[in-house]
Amino acid sequence: MSKPLSKLLRREQFAFLARDRSAWGDHLDTVRAFLGEGLQSTDPTQPVLILGAGSGLEVPWALAPPDTTGWDGDPWSRMWTAARHYRWPPWVFEDLTGGMSELEATARRAVREPWSGHRRALDAAKTRLTGLLPSLVPDPNALRAWIGAHRPRTILVANVMGQFGVMAEKIVETVFGGPPWDPDPEREEPLAEALAAWTARAIKAVLRVLCESGADLWLVHDRAVVFGGGALDLGPWEDDWTRHLRAEGSSLEASDALAGVDPSSFLLGNELNLIERDRWIWPVAPGQRHLIEALAIRRKV
Numbered sequence: 001m002s003k004p005l006s007k008l009l010r011r012e013q014f015a016f017l018a019r020d021r022s023a024w025g026d027h028l029d030t031v032r033a034f035l036g037e038g039l040q041s042t043d044p045t046q047p048v049l050i051l052g053a054g055s056g057l058e059v060p061w062a063l064a065p066p067d068t069t070g071w072d073g074d075p076w077s078r079m080w081t082a083a084r085h086y087r088w089p090p091w092v093f094e095d096l097t098g099g100m101s102e103l104e105a106t107a108r109r110a111v112r113e114p115w116s117g118h119r120r121a122l123d124a125a126k127t128r129l130t131g132l133l134p135s136l137v138p139d140p141n142a143l144r145a146w147i148g149a150h151r152p153r154t155i156l157v158a159n160v161m162g163q164f165g166v167m168a169e170k171i172v173e174t175v176f177g178g179p180p181w182d183p184d185p186e187r188e189e190p191l192a193e194a195l196a197a198w199t200a201r202a203i204k205a206v207l208r209v210l211c212e213s214g215a216d217l218w219l220v221h222d223r224a225v226v227f228g229g230g231a232l233d234l235g236p237w238e239d240d241w242t243r244h245l246r247a248e249g250s251s252l253e254a255s256d257a258l259a260g261v262d263p264s265s266f267l268l269g270n271e272l273n274l275i276e277r278d279r280w281i282w283p284v285a286p287g288q289r290h291l292i293e294a295l296a297i298r299r300k301v
Helices: 003-017 025-041 079-084 100-111 121-133 140-148 162-176 191-210 261-267
Strands: 048-051 069-073 154-156 218-228 231-232 245-248 253-256 274-283 288-299
Touching: 003 162, 025 218, 025 274, 025 288, 048 288, 069 079, 069 140, 079 218, 100 121, 100 162, 121 140, 121 162, 121 191, 140 191, 162 218, 191 218, 191 261, 218 245, 218 261, 245 288, 261 274, 261 288
Parallel strands: 048 069, 048 154, 154 218
Antiparallel strands: 218 253, 218 288, 231 245, 274 288
16 A cells, blocks of 8 residues: 555544544444444354454454454554554554555546656546546455455454545545535536446445355445435335435435445345344534444355
8 A cells, every 4th residue: 555545544534533423422332233243143263354443433342253353554543443442453454445556546647747747737637537547447456365365254344335435535636636526516527427436346346355255244334425404314224225314304415425336235145145234324523424334244054
């Protein structure tokens, strides 16, 4: 992983931890209970992998079997986990998607002429990056290799997949020196669409490796990000999250955190069964709420 990317990950984690967490109690209780169930359901003599382990805020490490490995690209994540849980587990500091560094390098090539080093005009750089993005195919080689070497019995995916698109946007904004997106939401934004397509490919690539891992899967992820202050709750379960959300009063703006990918549809079949599912609303910040989805998927016996 490149040094600029490591710094970006660390900065984003600092920003996340610095937020006011006073309204997070219900979310933290629910996510810890779900991930804790996954940790307790596994054979304690077998390897366990926690993807997106982060600072340990949402992961109940006290319930993790001895042979549990954390995975997070943030270079401070293991230290924060140790400080919070008094545990120094094995750790992997790799980009889970296998494509962030290539995305960063491609964005730099689009912004600057390689033969002169001069910056291109904004529109020219955006057009160039938009044209290059479809050729980028994220490949989580490090994840595939680790699973092949260690054969984990259980894999937890702890609220990380919904961050792929956020990190991709941050990388592009950092390289461009600011947000290159058109501020008018009514106008087409080809670069944003191309980046969303890259995000969908990254999510599918990781899900494909998980599907082939042979492990039981406990996944928690942002399903949607909802902006606005109107009343919000969940109605009867709907597979389509847009129909599961119920909003009253003022209009709300909701975005798909997974770029159109439905993890349950992608994973089910292939000797895998859905055994548990849940959704809840996480008030992340004033005017910003996340719809969180949890899926427990087990191998057929």
